[in-house]
Amino acid sequence: MREIELEQAIDLLFTLLGEASDSLRISKLRVRVLFGTDDAAKTGLYLGYFSTLCGMVTPFLENTFDMKDYHVSADADFDADHTEWAFTVFCSIRPLRLALILLRHGKKLYRMYKNLTKKEEAIENE
Structure with missing residues (x-):
């Protein structure tokens, strides 16, 4: 992108x-991302971008929605050549x-x- x-x-x-x-009611939100690319520098950049995004989105979600259970984690695997992620959300609208x-x-x-x-x-x- x-x-x-x-x-x-x-x-x-x-x-x-x-x-x-x-x-919108968000009752549970779980995000897990493990970054990995062919280039270690690019992996570090993606981790930084995602951390910045989380820093912007998490306070917005906390202040806008009544979320009882949420967890966001990100890590980098500098030896991997692909990114793995998992996303779970329970919501109603x-x-x-x-x-x-x-x-x-x-x-x-x-x-x-x-x-x-x-x-x-x-x-x-x-």
Whole structure:
């Protein structure tokens, strides 16, 4: 993902969460990421980016939602050549409110989805 696309994705994530704050309930959130790339310097950068993102998102989630159980962990494996991750969330949202939010931001979400699937296809075809 290019830096601009990542910035747009984070902005859209905050927008969606902000709009859903009155109707979304997050009861459990678990995120585990183990970064690994062919280049140790790149692995360290990704770990730093993720830690920065967590530093921005976690206070927002704590202040916006009543989360009872959450845990985020990140680590780097400088010998690995791939990244492993796991994400678990238990949440509930009012369906009508979700539909309105998705309709309002549907074009942006669809463009991001198409962009990501194009990149995955390009990687698979290499």
